[in-house]
Amino acid sequence: MTVTLADVAARAQVSPATVSRVLNGNYPVAASTRDRVLKAVDELDYVLNGPASALAAATSDLVGILVNDIADPFFGIMAGAVQSEIGGPGGRAGGERLAVVCNTGGTPERELTYLTLLQRQRAAAVVLTGGAMEDGAHQAAVAAKLRRLTEAGTRVVLCGRPPAPDTGAIALTFDNRGGGRELTEHLIGLGHRRLGYIAGPQERTTTRHRLEGHRAALAAHGIEEDPRWTVHGRYDRQAGYEATLELLRRDPTLTAVVAANDTVALGACAALRDSGLRIPDDVSVAGFDDLPFSIDAVPALTTVRLPLAEAGARAGRVAMGREDAPVGGIATVRGELMVRGSSGRPRG
Amino acid sequence: MTVTLADVAARAQVSPATVSRVLNGNYPVAASTRDRVLKAVDELDYVLNGPASALAAATSDLVGILVNDIADPFFGIMAGAVQSEIGGPGGRAGGERLAVVCNTGGTPERELTYLTLLQRQRAAAVVLTGGAMEDGAHQAAVAAKLRRLTEAGTRVVLCGRPPAPDTGAIALTFDNRGGGRELTEHLIGLGHRRLGYIAGPQERTTTRHRLEGHRAALAAHGIEEDPRWTVHGRYDRQAGYEATLELLRRDPTLTAVVAANDTVALGACAALRDSGLRIPDDVSVAGFDDLPFSIDAVPALTTVRLPLAEAGARAGRVAMGREDAPVGGIATVRGELMVRGSSGRPRG
DNA sequence: AGCCGTACAGCAAGCGCTTTCTATGTAGAA
DNA sequence: TTCTACATAGAAAGCGCTTGCTGTACGGCT
Numbered sequence: 001m002t003v004t005l006a007d008v009a010a011r012a013q014v015s016p017a018t019v020s021r022v023l024n025g026n027y028p029v030a031a032s033t034r035d036r037v038l039k040a041v042d043e044l045d046y047v048l049n050g051p052a053s054a055l056a057a058a059t060s061d062l063v064g065i066l067v068n069d070i071a072d073p074f075f076g077i078m079a080g081a082v083q084s085e086i087g088g089p090g091g092r093a094g095g096e097r098l099a100v101v102c103n104t105g106g107t108p109e110r111e112l113t114y115l116t117l118l119q120r121q122r123a124a125a126v127v128l129t130g131g132a133m134e135d136g137a138h139q140a141a142v143a144a145k146l147r148r149l150t151e152a153g154t155r156v157v158l159c160g161r162p163p164a165p166d167t168g169a170i171a172l173t174f175d176n177r178g179g180g181r182e183l184t185e186h187l188i189g190l191g192h193r194r195l196g197y198i199a200g201p202q203e204r205t206t207t208r209h210r211l212e213g214h215r216a217a218l219a220a221h222g223i224e225e226d227p228r229w230t231v232h233g234r235y236d237r238q239a240g241y242e243a244t245l246e247l248l249r250r251d252p253t254l255t256a257v258v259a260a261n262d263t264v265a266l267g268a269c270a271a272l273r274d275s276g277l278r279i280p281d282d283v284s285v286a287g288f289d290d291l292p293f294s295i296d297a298v299p300a301l302t303t304v305r306l307p308l309a310e311a312g313a314r315a316g317r318v319a320m321g322r323e324d325a326p327v328g329g330i331a332t333v334r335g336e337l338m339v340r341g342s343s344g345r346p347r348g
Numbered sequence: 349m350t351v352t353l354a355d356v357a358a359r360a361q362v363s364p365a366t367v368s369r370v371l372n373g374n375y376p377v378a379a380s381t382r383d384r385v386l387k388a389v390d391e392l393d394y395v396l397n398g399p400a401s402a403l404a405a406a407t408s409d410l411v412g413i414l415v416n417d418i419a420d421p422f423f424g425i426m427a428g429a430v431q432s433e434i435g436g437p438g439g440r441a442g443g444e445r446l447a448v449v450c451n452t453g454g455t456p457e458r459e460l461t462y463l464t465l466l467q468r469q470r471a472a473a474v475v476l477t478g479g480a481m482e483d484g485a486h487q488a489a490v491a492a493k494l495r496r497l498t499e500a501g502t503r504v505v506l507c508g509r510p511p512a513p514d515t516g517a518i519a520l521t522f523d524n525r526g527g528g529r530e531l532t533e534h535l536i537g538l539g540h541r542r543l544g545y546i547a548g549p550q551e552r553t554t555t556r557h558r559l560e561g562h563r564a565a566l567a568a569h570g571i572e573e574d575p576r577w578t579v580h581g582r583y584d585r586q587a588g589y590e591a592t593l594e595l596l597r598r599d600p601t602l603t604a605v606v607a608a609n610d611t612v613a614l615g616a617c618a619a620l621r622d623s624g625l626r627i628p629d630d631v632s633v634a635g636f637d638d639l640p641f642s643i644d645a646v647p648a649l650t651t652v653r654l655p656l657a658e659a660g661a662r663a664g665r666v667a668m669g670r671e672d673a674p675v676g677g678i679a680t681v682r683g684e685l686m687v688r689g690s691s692g693r694p695r696g
Numbered sequence: 697a698g699c700c701g702t703a704c705a706g707c708a709a710g711c712g713c714t715t716t717c718t719a720t721g722t723a724g725a726a
Numbered sequence: 727t728t729c730t731a732c733a734t735a736g737a738a739a740g741c742g743c744t745t746g747c748t749g750t751a752c753g754g755c756t
Contacts, residue, residue, distance in 0.1 A: 002500060004742060015706045020744060027745090030704060045496070050468040051402035052742035055711050060399065061465075070431070070449065071424040080419040083451045098465045100448030101418065103431045117409075117446045120398040148393070152350060237640060266644045273646075292585060296614045298621075298646035352712060363736045368714060375715090378734065400712035403741050 012040035078312035085316025108138040125155040125319035131206030159315035179304040179335035180213025196247040200260035240267025255346035262287035280344035299341025360388035426660035433664025456486040473667035479554030507663035527652040527683035528561025544595040548608035588615025603694035610635035628692035647689025
């Protein structure tokens with residue numbers, strides 16, 4: 001069958017304990033012995049049995065990264081950054097860690113399932129990215145799970161997600177509210193008074209915070225919002241397309257459309273174009289996130305840049321204990337307004 | 349400390365063996381006993397110890413998905429599809445599997461590292477996506493690793509990657525060559541004779557195959573290729589931008605630019621625009637993959653659609669043993685030419 | 697010469713689970 | 727009633743590794 005530690009030990013003429021110590025490098029071993037062991041390992045093509053090792057040592061080298069939608073670059077960029085900080089030779093000598101990303105699809109059940117699976121694997125750390133669902137029962141269940149994880153010694157980091165109080169989780173939160181507000185204020189500053197808003201799915205913190213920022217800006221400038229100006233939809237292109245048509249139907253006099261994110265904004269642009277409207281001459285468009293493709297839209301998208309890669313990298317380092325957690329366990333990551341061609345003065 | 353099987357057994361007044369059997373559901377247990385056990389599990393918030401279980405049963409519920417760049421939707425879409433077929437209640441009753449995606453960053457070392465890590469975890473299956481590096485030594489090393497994995501009972505599936513002979517791996521290969529040829533033939537059919545080509549990184553099967561298809565098309569139509577017409581670069585926007593400028597510098601009379609993929613094509617479009625050239629009036633542009641954003645480019649990108657989600661889903665099912673492997677262990681997945689606004693007749 | 701400290705190496709006891717084999721109780725068959 | 731068969735439950739032997747503790751040998755010290 002497969003080669004075991006004992007086989008290597010036999011071949012190197014040492015005890016299994018010695019082989020283990022050579023492999024882990026955490027105990028003095030004479031150079032000559034080490035060489036003999038490594039030679040045997042090599043010759044037998046020995047690969048450590050992960051489960052056995054994890055069981056005996058009561059630790060694991062698994063690190064989980066939860067994302068809502070792996071096909072969305074928003075998450076891909078963060079996940080990649082987290083992983084790059086974790087994969088390499090990190091904390092302990094030769095401590096290769098298996099950084100794995102899990103796709104929840106944005107559903108509460110899958111999120112909980114993955115959390116349990118990671119708990120079952122005794123993961124060394126878990127990073128949760130992106131907004132959280134706001135379903136009360138689910139939130140409580142996740143919080144309980146996170147607490148259980150941190151209690152068991154798993155480091156939990158939230159990246160781009162609101163803090164989870166009393167769970168021991170460290171949060172790097174995006175300032176979605178502030179970004180949303182800044183964006184809408186930019187539009188208002190250009191002279192817009194009738195602004196459509198394409199919000200993300202209901203019951204999501206990201207959706208709510210961005211919308212709140214938008215409304216705060218309107219309120220601050222004495223603009224009364226028409227309830228018809230807000231439409232909810234998924235975070236994808238098609239939703240943006242359809243929502244824009246709906247918005248146009250409800251109020252053809254809108255001069256700007258603010259989208260929940262860049263992908264949605266792209267759909268909005270397409271709908272506007274297909275409706276014979278020019279951007280930004282007839283209608284201005286704004287997105288959120290500043291994903292790589294946003295600058296290639298024509299005209300280039302006005303949006304709020306979120307430092308996804310930086311935040312992900314930092315989350316990764318914190319998860320590995322390579323960087324101190326922010327004071328209070330909470331840090332707010334701000335976005336930066338990127339004014340580009342898709343926004344301009346309203347017509348007339 | 350943490351709750352163990354024995355704790356549950358004690359509370360339910362049964363033996364650990366019985367608890368294990370209830371949890372695995374693979375042995376008859378009286379209904380009343382089962383209820384008692386389940387109740388105890390619930391009350392104690394017991395979570396199975398994955399490593400211990402994997403060790404004792406000599407199996408694992410881990411499935412690995414290797415991708416070159418997780419921030420690239422090309423891989424994200426495939427990975428998501430694979431995962432969706434794996435995550436759910438799959439093969440065995442209650443058989444929750446942990447589908448994890450590993451980001452190799454396109455480097456041979458990380459690919460090998462992850463493969464070893466997965467081997468160490470005794471993964472149930474491994475799916476490798478995207479093109480392979482063509483470094484000889486590395487290829488041999490990967491092949492050896494794959495063989496070792498399949499021999500150990502791990503199912504190995506290649507998705508969008510050329511077959512690996514004699515490794516026991518099942519391959520769902522993209523017809524990059526055919527797609528590349530069809531695309532260039534479309535351009536030739538429009539009247540183009542001077543075509544620039546922005547190839548991907550050297551030493552990658554995807555890069556090579558697409559380029560070969562392109563050249564085959566040229567050859568078939570008696571067009572002699574100027575070596576200056578080909579530039580290599582990374583699979584990202586910036587590389588496309590720079591390569592296009594380089595191409596224009598080398599030969600300003602080019603009437604079309606074929607890019608290695610859509611992302612690169614977007615960069616090409618930007619470079620063309622910044623150079624004051626219109627698409628497709630002055631220069632036609634073509635991409636590859638048909639990623640979601642490609643239809644939103646202005647003008648919309650002519651490209652070859654690869655059924656990423658379908659291929660990924662199929663790979664997932666094959667990996668789970670839920671679908672039979674193709675005959676011979678190799679299936680070719682074809683692309684479909686999508687003619688859109690970015691390609692037109694050459695000027696003059 | 698006698699002692700002690702140091703540097704290695706091995707023994708053996710688990711880690712928490714699965715699973716084979718065995719034991720027990722009960723129901724139906726003879 | 728006695729025997730056999732079946733349905734459950736338990737005992738216990740590992741799965742392959744880690745690690746605390748126990749040697750053993752050797753060099754330097756007094």
